[in-house]
Amino acid sequence: MTIYLIDTNILMSLESYDSLLARCEGKITIPMYVLEELDNLKNKEGDKGFKARRALRNIEKYADDIEIYLPTDDEYRYFLPACWSTGKMDNEIINSAAILKSAGNQVKVLSNDLNVRLKCESVEIDAESYYEIIEINSGWLQVNLSEEECLSLDDEAIASMLKTGQYLLVDEKNTGDLFAIYSRDNENKIRCVVPRHIYSSHFGRIEALDEFQMCAIDSLYKDNLTVITGKAGSGKTLLSLSYALQEVLSGKRSKLIIFANPVKTRGSEQLGYYPGDRTEKLMQNSVGAMLVYKFGGDPMDVDQFIQDGMLEILPFSDIRGFEVSESQIMYISEAQNLNVDLAKLAIQRCAEGAKIILEGDPQTQVDHYSFEGNQNGLRRVIEVFEGTEGFSHIYLPNIRRSKIADLADKM
Numbered sequence: 001m002t003i004y005l006i007d008t009n010i011l012m013s014l015e016s017y018d019s020l021l022a023r024c025e026g027k028i029t030i031p032m033y034v035l036e037e038l039d040n041l042k043n044k045e046g047d048k049g050f051k052a053r054r055a056l057r058n059i060e061k062y063a064d065d066i067e068i069y070l071p072t073d074d075e076y077r078y079f080l081p082a083c084w085s086t087g088k089m090d091n092e093i094i095n096s097a098a099i100l101k102s103a104g105n106q107v108k109v110l111s112n113d114l115n116v117r118l119k120c121e122s123v124e125i126d127a128e129s130y131y132e133i134i135e136i137n138s139g140w141l142q143v144n145l146s147e148e149e150c151l152s153l154d155d156e157a158i159a160s161m162l163k164t165g166q167y168l169l170v171d172e173k174n175t176g177d178l179f180a181i182y183s184r185d186n187e188n189k190i191r192c193v194v195p196r197h198i199y200s201s202h203f204g205r206i207e208a209l210d211e212f213q214m215c216a217i218d219s220l221y222k223d224n225l226t227v228i229t230g231k232a233g234s235g236k237t238l239l240s241l242s243y244a245l246q247e248v249l250s251g252k253r254s255k256l257i258i259f260a261n262p263v264k265t266r267g268s269e270q271l272g273y274y275p276g277d278r279t280e281k282l283m284q285n286s287v288g289a290m291l292v293y294k295f296g297g298d299p300m301d302v303d304q305f306i307q308d309g310m311l312e313i314l315p316f317s318d319i320r321g322f323e324v325s326e327s328q329i330m331y332i333s334e335a336q337n338l339n340v341d342l343a344k345l346a347i348q349r350c351a352e353g354a355k356i357i358l359e360g361d362p363q364t365q366v367d368h369y370s371f372e373g374n375q376n377g378l379r380r381v382i383e384v385f386e387g388t389e390g391f392s393h394i395y396l397p398n399i400r401r402s403k404i405a406d407l408a409d410k411m
Contacts, residue, residue: 004028005069005097007111008037008089010130012051015373017062019132024110030059031096032070037089047369071099080123090116097125136229136362136382138395140167140215147172150179155190158182163387165223167193167215167394178211183218186389193218200249202301203242212396213239219392220357225347227335227382227393228359231409233401236359237333241291244329244357248310253355254327256305258291258313259346261337316342319349326353335378336360337367343377 004024011034014020021028038059041052059066079098084091094109094116101107109120109127120127141161145153150170162168162184170179181193196217198206208214213235219226220243228236247253291313292299305311314322316338324330330350335343335358343358350356362379366372374380385391399406 001025001027002106002108003100005093005100005107005109006030006034007093007109007113007116008034008041008055009112010110011038011055011058012041012048013112014058014132015054015375017058017065020110020130021062021065023130027065027067029067029069029100031093032068033089033092033096035059035068050369069096069100071096075099075103077102084119090119094119094123094125098123101125136379136395137386137393138397139165139227139393140169140212140395142169142171144171144173144176145179147174149173153180153182158190159184164389165385165387165392167218167392169211169215181211181214181218183215183222183392185222196221198239198242198246200242200245202245203238206239206242209235209400210398212394212398213400215392216394216396217243219394223392224354224390225356225385225392226358227378227385227391228357228396229361229363229378229382229393230396231361231364231399233399233405233409234396235400236361236396240331240333240357240359244331244355247329247355253329254325255309256311256329256331257324258311259316259319259330259332259349260313261316261332261334261342316345319345322349324350324354324356326351329355329357331357332359334360334365335381336362336365336376337371338377339371339375340377340380343381347381 002025004027006020006024006028010020011030017028038052038055041048042056043049044052077099078086078095079102080091080095086092090113093111097107097109097120107125109116109125110130111117111120111127112129112131117127117129143161150172153170158168162182164184164186166184168182168184170182171177172179183191183193185191193214195208195214197208198217198220208217216226216228216236216239219228220239226240228240230236244253244256248256291302302311306313330346332338332346337360338346347356358378358381360378362376366376371377382393386393399409
């Protein structure tokens with residue numbers, strides 16, 4: 001049986017160790033030097049301290065499946081080249097692997113540090129990286145069928161493939177063309193989705209650019225709670241905001257209420273305090289910048305909507321006790337920057353019949369460590385509401401903003 005020696009960076013990167021244990025045949029080994037490193041990091045401020053403390057809690061939680069390794073005085077030998085400093089954490093972790101290997105064990109080091117892996121390779125110790133992939137259901141299933149199979153599809157066959165709120169995208173195998181889109185609106189109802197558009201004076205006529213956007217527009221019209229996810233430039237904000245404006249301007253809904261949680265973009269610097277009252281501060285932040293841009297670049301347009309009582313922007317610090325009525329729309333952009341408690345608080349503000357729209361990218365655009373993994377509110381909304389009537393989540397896989405934006409995604 002292989003002994004899997006785990007580096008600090010992997011232990012700190014994971015929400016839980018279930019998948020890691022599955023990868024390591026149910027048992028992992030942590031060198032004492034890793035515990036020392038976590039102990040040194042646990043009181044740091046910010047991301048590193050948080051993740052070190054989480055790793056230590058996980059080590060305690062999974063203690064039955066973890067072995068802490070410290071070679072005895074009799075076992076200890078320094079197997080590494082003389083030019084590699086003794087006492088350096090990375091070198092001592094690699095040396096622990098060398099000691100175990102010298103005793104006849106099959107050893108593999110798991111580390112996301114490229115330098116550690118290169119050093120392991122130079123002294124003939126197996127090493128590889130480990131990254132946990134967190135998958136979120138896309139909300140749709142795509143199948144390729146022959147023309148005969150497409151024509152023979154019935155409600156029973158479609159229902160067997162879908163949960164409530166999901167979409168089936170059927171492509172004709174020979175041509176690759178879209179044959180039909182089906183939706184399972186509830187346990188018993190299968191519906192063929194027809195193309196719809198969105199129209200408002202600010203955005204003009206918005207039509208779906210692909211079958212995935214067709215599903216998103218369909219959900220905006222039919223569901224009480226719509227979640228749209230996708231990478232930057234996929235169209236999630238344009239579809240959501242244009243639909244919300246259409247409903248308010250046409251009088252079908254009385255007001256658009258935006259809950260905002262201004263979070264600085266990961267890696268950027270805070271510019272300092274913004275002047276003005278609550279709304280002015282929000283308008284000068286990322287939320288306001290997004291609204292002004294989507295409204296055509298004129299801040300006066302946004303201000304006019306607020307003055308006319310058709311738009312209200314509230315920070316999450318002010319929403320406790322607030323209620324979104326049945327005639328209103330609650331909209332959260334960049335919803336990946338919410339934790340579970342904030343997402344729960346927002347949805348609980350909504351009365352029966354209110355329209356709820358959440359959009360964001362929980363895979364690649366989370367801007368704070370406290371919103372990552374199982375703590376991500378948008379991800380948790382999708383998990384809890386999946387399969388319930390009146391809810392759909394649609395993932396938009398295609399970047400539609402520009403060719404250069406699509407290329408930038410590969411960076």
